[in-house]
Amino acid sequence: MTKARLVITAVVLEGRTPAEVAKTYGVSRSWVYELARHREEGESALEPRSRRPRTSPRATPAEVVALIVELRARLSQQGLDAGPETIVWHLEHHHDVQVSRATVARILHRQGLVTPEPKKKPKSALHRFEASLPNETWQSDFTHYRLTGGTDVEILTWLDDCTRKAIRVAAHPRVTGLIVVEQFRRAVAEAGIPASTLTDNGMVYTTRFSGGRGGRNGFESGLRRLHVIQKNGRANHPTTQGKVERFQQTLKKWLRAQPVQPVAIADLQRLLDHFVEHYNHHRPHRSLPHRSTPAARYDTLPKALPGTTRDAQTHTRIRHDRIDTSGVVTLRIAGRLHHIGIGRTHARTHVILLVADLQVRIVNATTGELLRELTIDPDYQPQK
Structure with a gap:
């Protein structure tokens, strides 16, 4: 001075x-x-003056900020994920508001609704492994839960590895080998036979650590009859079944947030059925492309089959893309780029292309709606 x-x-x-x-x-x-x-x-x-501009024409409107804060509070109260990605999804699909994830994160931080964790390991440092098709691998595990009154029960889950869809979730006084076999059969009746399963090394799943006494259990024998590959995680290494473990954490958080806690196992099962419906069909999943729901992604993609291998001469692939502003999506086949017209009404829509040689199906990545099915002409491909 x-x-x-x-x-x-x-x-x-x-x-x-x-x-x-x-x-x-x-x-x-x-x-x-x-x-x-x-x-x-x-x-x-x-004295030094603030360099903040007098007006900010591009600032987020106050009503949008209030809506973001309201969504955060509502989702948290319901025991659901309330992160920036989920809020962005709800703004786009339920309120027709387009806001970036970074903007939502800044607003939550400015409102004091999140606590920065700079020491937390970034997602890029993790090695993620997932199946490429639905029913390629089902993960299973069971967790303990205490009813109102102190009665302990167990919740058994079957989860699709690729889409995170909850195939079957059921509560039992105690999970036994017979119950695992029964619930697996019911899951198969609902969703088809998976190509493989991934579980821990509990005795209800495998007898590999029983010293050879008794041979295979009922679950192992059933998988062998159906030609389903059985995979088991390493001992004392639960992160191998990380997807189903994370699902159980989300489920328990939601159960604790319910205003009326279950007294009997039937009450708990009704809550589980309600949660599975919401989780599969109405809740965007952060790990899925375009934040789609598990059911939409599961219904969209072709299903893997047990004991079968694809024809080595057939070139199959799955491609994620977005329709451009002119209503066209591009696909390269045999070194040539083909322009496939979908329609301007679907401009900027995220899509999934299911390609088997020259056969192409184009579906909405969020809703699973089939937008176009065609056979590519290698020489000339009309857009319409």
């Missing part, structure tokens, strides 16, 4: 010109012209 006073004194008392003073003391003319402000405001003019 000493130099500022020196400059002002030189102009006011000595009567020197601002240009001369600026040159003498090595400051800019604009700074010297702050003298006018000093004459109007006095000593306070020498």
Whole structure:
């Protein structure tokens, strides 16, 4: 502040010109012209001023900020995920509001609704493994839950590895080998036979650590009859079954948030059925492309089959893309780029292309709606 006073004194008392003073003391003319402000405001003019603009035309509207805060509170109260990605999904699908994830994160931070964790390991540091098709692998596990009154029960889950769809979730007084076999059969009746299963090494799933006594259990024998590959995680390494473990955490968080806690196992099962319906069909999953729901992705993709291998001569692939503003999506086949017209009404829509040689199905990545099915012409592909 000493130099500022020196400059002002030189102009006011000595009567020197601002240009001369600026040159003498090595400051800019604009700074010297702050003298006018000093004459109007006095000593306070020498204090640093905020550089914040008077107006912010591109700032998020106040009503959108209020809606974001409301969604955060509502989702958290219901025991559901309330992160920026989920809020962005709800804004787009339920309120027709387009806001970026970064904007939502800044608003939540500014409102004091999140606590930054700079030491937390980033997602890029994790090695994620997942099946490429539905029914390629089902994960299973069971967890303990205490009813109101102190009765302990167990919840058994079958989860599709690729889409995170909850195939079957059931509560039992105690999960036994017979119950695992029964619930697996019911899951198969609902969703088909998976190509493989992934579980821990509990005795209800495998007898691999029983010292060879008793041979295969009922679950292992059933998988063998259906030609289903059985995979088991390493001992004391639960992250191998991380998807079903995470599902159980989400489920328990939701159960704790319910205003009426279950008293009997039948009450718990009704809550489980309600949660599975919401989780599969109405809740966007952060790990899925375009934040789609598990059921939409499961219904969209072709299903893997047990004990079968694809024809080595058939080139199959799954491609995620977005329709451009002219209603066209592009696909490269045999080194040539083909432009496939979908329609301007679907512009900017996220889609999944299911390609088997020249056969192409284009479906909405969020809803699973079939937008177009065609056979590619290698020589010339009309857009319409």
